[in-house]
Structure formats: C-alpha cells, structure tokens
Amino acid sequence: MPRCLLYLSLFAVGLSVQAQGATLRTDCPPSFEKTASGQCALRTFYEFYDSVQGAGLGGTQTALPDHRDGFTPQQIDLGRYLFFDPLLSGDGSLSCATCHQPALGFSDGLPRALGRDKRDLGRAAPSLWNTAFLSHFFWDARAQSLEEQAQGPLYSEREMNNTPAGLLAALNTEEAYRALFREAYPDRRSDKIVLEEVYTALAAFQASLISLNSRYDQYAHGYHDALSEHEIEGLNIFRSFVARCAECHTPPLFTNQQVAVIGAPEPEGYPVDIGAERTYNAPRLRGGFKVPTLRNIASTAPYMHSGRFNDLLSVMEFYNGGRGHAVPEEVDLHLHWHISSPNLSTDELARLVDFLGALTDESLTPDIPPRLPSGLDPFAAMHERKQQQ
Incomplete structure (x- = not known):
C-alpha cells in the first residue's frame, strides 16, 4: 500500500469531525499527560537523565533541552485544523501543510x-518534528518563537500572501471557526477571533509534534538489539573525534541549535546565500545556517538549506570532501572549526547512512482532518506539490 494511502486509512480513526461541523479533542496527544490544570505536559524517558545536552561527545543517555508544552488539548487540536487549512492564505490555495507534509517528514520533498504562484523560495522547507525544543526558527535563525515563526509565511507576499486583517476577516466569517x-479559549472576553489566539494554536500544534521513539532511542534506553x-x-563513527558529527548534531535532539558555516554548495546558477549574516548583522556568519535536527532525516530529502543533495550518501561525501572544498574561490567564508577532512572510507560513509536511518520515528504522526471548518480541501495543495516532485 502506498504511504499516502496508509496514512489516510490511519487518519480516519478517532477523528473528532462530525456531520454538522467540528469539535475539539479533550484528550492530549500521545506522549503528553493531561495535568490537573487541564494542560498537556510532555512525558519521555529522557526525563530520567540529568546530564546536560552537549556534555561529552554524543552520549546516548543525555537529557533533552527545555521545551514548550502546557497547551490545552483544545488549543492543540484547533492548531491542527488551522495548520491544514488553506483558508489561512490570501487566496485559499496554500496551507502550512503545503510545505510541511506529514508523509514527507513535515517537509515537502522539494529541493526548495x-x-x-509556485515561486522558488530559495531554501528547503525544514522539518517540524520536535520544534517544541527549539529556541530559534528558520534556516537563518531569525525567529525566536513558534508564534513569531508562524507570521513569516502567513504574511510573506512570496508565500501565503495574507495580511493580519485578511486572516482575521476570513476566520471570523466562518462560524465553525468562531465556535x-x-x-x-473559554476565558476570552470577546466573541471575535484575535491574532494572538491564532498564533498560540499554531504553536501548540507544532509543539505537539514529538519524535523520540526511534530505534536509536530504544537502543539509548538500554535495548541493545534495537x-x-x-x-x-x-x-560509533558518528560520535567519533574523526567524523565529529555529534559535536553539531548532538543527541538526543541531534542538533546543538547553533548556527554553523559549513560551506555547503549552492545549486548551479544560484548566488551564495548569506544566511544568518543578515539575521545577526555579522559578516563572520556569512553562509551560516541553523544546524538542523537529524530526526526523521531519511524522510526529508533533498538535503541542505538549498536542497543541493538528493540523498544522504551525497551529504556524507560532501562532509568527507575536505574543509571548504565546495566554496568558490572568490567567496570568503569563516568555516566552523568542526569542519575538517575526516577521510572516511566508502564503507564508513555507508555505515553513517545506515545509522541515520535508525533515527526515524513517525509513530506519533497526527491525523489530517478529512474535513475542515472552512469547507476547503486539506489535501488539494499537498497533492499538487506531490506532482511537482
């Protein structure tokens, strides 16, 4: 059975959409516990570890960084509807899920x-798994919260092309959404939807996208045969002082959340993307991008900020090619000090790819609503993008 059909059959189970509209779930998503105050608190085995992320070189039993939780089940579920609804775009053609599709690792399967109007946005759509743990967002780290991040694509003329006023008008016109x-938000003073509620709901849903039960995690918690x-x-190669992968892609989140200049090549004909230099007004960060998580990396090809590499072996070969080997001669970059020339063998590169496949855990993929309060098709824009791959 194709993956998309399998997901659709799973998504049909337990949905709260009913014939006359939609209601919100009152239970927390899997991996969350509903507290006495009615909020959802994340629960993982990593809570039993007290070592700090980054201690040592990629230790397996390492605690996770601080995270966002404390949203109510209703706020999370409302965010789910909003995330998949093209109503949030100016012309009703794009949703958040257009570029962040569950079946594609919450990316879109495209290089960029x-x-x-099918405009090339210049950078790959990053995965949204485990965003609850992140402190900066976008490849260039320009947003400081999920709420701030949401406003970027919503109001960009190149992306969803909406405005705050247009977004509120569209939502408030739909009685189903007002309900x-x-x-x-049962304690709200007004019957009108306000922007902060929209941003909070989207943040709540994204913070519920947890992937921490891969075969690697089972191994880290003591099941060696995983x-x-x-x-x-x-x-072992990943954690070694030769490859040094774990120094930036630090377990268990598999990112240190820092910006790194690694000298990844741009696609043919594309200028050098200055990345985080613009965010921080720092020339030393020219060509620098946020270190992405490697969770579910096998599902999110193509790779790098510009989608230059089609498969993980190509990525490994890039890192193995030597410090700065792909940087044009006329470009001066301050490469991260971790970037070296590991000279790994072909077999060692293959073993790294094998290990990265063990970081896949999509067991908590949320349901796609088969029907939205707006009446729009949540699958239309995603199907169109699938045809463009």
Whole structure:
C-alpha cells in the first residue's frame, strides 16, 4: 500500500469531525499527560537523565533541552485544523501543510520550497518534528518563537500572501471557526477571533509534534538489539573525534541549535546565500545556517538549506570532501572549526547512512482532518506539490 494511502486509512480513526461541523479533542496527544490544570505536559524517558545536552561527545543517555508544552488539548487540536487549512492564505490555495507534509517528514520533498504562484523560495522547507525544543526558527535563525515563526509565511507576499486583517476577516466569517476558538479559549472576553489566539494554536500544534521513539532511542534506553551491527558501527563513527558529527548534531535532539558555516554548495546558477549574516548583522556568519535536527532525516530529502543533495550518501561525501572544498574561490567564508577532512572510507560513509536511518520515528504522526471548518480541501495543495516532485 502506498504511504499516502496508509496514512489516510490511519487518519480516519478517532477523528473528532462530525456531520454538522467540528469539535475539539479533550484528550492530549500521545506522549503528553493531561495535568490537573487541564494542560498537556510532555512525558519521555529522557526525563530520567540529568546530564546536560552537549556534555561529552554524543552520549546516548543525555537529557533533552527545555521545551514548550502546557497547551490545552483544545488549543492543540484547533492548531491542527488551522495548520491544514488553506483558508489561512490570501487566496485559499496554500496551507502550512503545503510545505510541511506529514508523509514527507513535515517537509515537502522539494529541493526548495515553492510559495505563491509556485515561486522558488530559495531554501528547503525544514522539518517540524520536535520544534517544541527549539529556541530559534528558520534556516537563518531569525525567529525566536513558534508564534513569531508562524507570521513569516502567513504574511510573506512570496508565500501565503495574507495580511493580519485578511486572516482575521476570513476566520471570523466562518462560524465553525468562531465556535472552535470559543472551545479553545473559554476565558476570552470577546466573541471575535484575535491574532494572538491564532498564533498560540499554531504553536501548540507544532509543539505537539514529538519524535523520540526511534530505534536509536530504544537502543539509548538500554535495548541493545534495537540497532543492527551496521547501525551501531555508524553510531560509533558518528560520535567519533574523526567524523565529529555529534559535536553539531548532538543527541538526543541531534542538533546543538547553533548556527554553523559549513560551506555547503549552492545549486548551479544560484548566488551564495548569506544566511544568518543578515539575521545577526555579522559578516563572520556569512553562509551560516541553523544546524538542523537529524530526526526523521531519511524522510526529508533533498538535503541542505538549498536542497543541493538528493540523498544522504551525497551529504556524507560532501562532509568527507575536505574543509571548504565546495566554496568558490572568490567567496570568503569563516568555516566552523568542526569542519575538517575526516577521510572516511566508502564503507564508513555507508555505515553513517545506515545509522541515520535508525533515527526515524513517525509513530506519533497526527491525523489530517478529512474535513475542515472552512469547507476547503486539506489535501488539494499537498497533492499538487506531490506532482511537482
């Protein structure tokens, strides 16, 4: 059975959409516990570890960084509807899920995301798994919260092309949405939807996208047989002082959340993307991008900020090619000090790819609503993008 059909059959189970509209779930998503105050608190095995992320070189039993939770089940579920609804775009053609599709690792499978009128946005759509743990957002780290991040694509003329006034008008016109917002925010003073409620709901849903039960995690928690011999070899190479992968892609989140200048090449004909230099007004960060998580990396090809590499082996070969080997001669970059020339063998590169496949955990993929309060099709824009891959 194709993956998309399998997901659709799973998504049909337990949905709260009913014949006369939608209601919000009152239970927390899997991996969250509903507290006495009615909020959802994340629960993972990593809570039992007290070592700090970054201690040592990629230790397996390492605590996670601080995270966002404390949203109500209703706020999370409202965010789910909003995330998949093209109503949030100016012309009703794009949703958040257009570029962040569950079946594609919450990315879109394209080298670079396409915005309004299929415009090339210049950078790949990043995965949204485990965004609850992140402190900066976008490849260039320009947003400091999920709420701030949401406003970027919503109001960009190149992306969803809406305005604050247009967004509120569209939502407030739909009585079904006004009813759902009343459920999610029972203490509100006004019957009108306000922007902060929209941003909070989107943040709540994204913060619920947790992927922490891969075969690697099972191995880290003590089940040695969860990984094959090749995958364990790959893990050891990943953590080694030769490859140094774990210094930036630090377990268990598999990112240190820092900006790094690695000298990844741009696609043919594209100028050098200055990345975080613009965010921080720092020339030393020219060509620098946020270190992405490697969670579910096998589902999010193509790779790098510009989608230059089609498969993980190509990525490994880039890192193995030597410090700065792909940087044009006329470009001066301050490459991160971790970037070296590891000179790994072909077999060692293959073992790294084997290990990265063990970081896949999509068991908590949320349901796609088969029907939206707006009446729009949540699958239309995603199907269009699938045809463009």
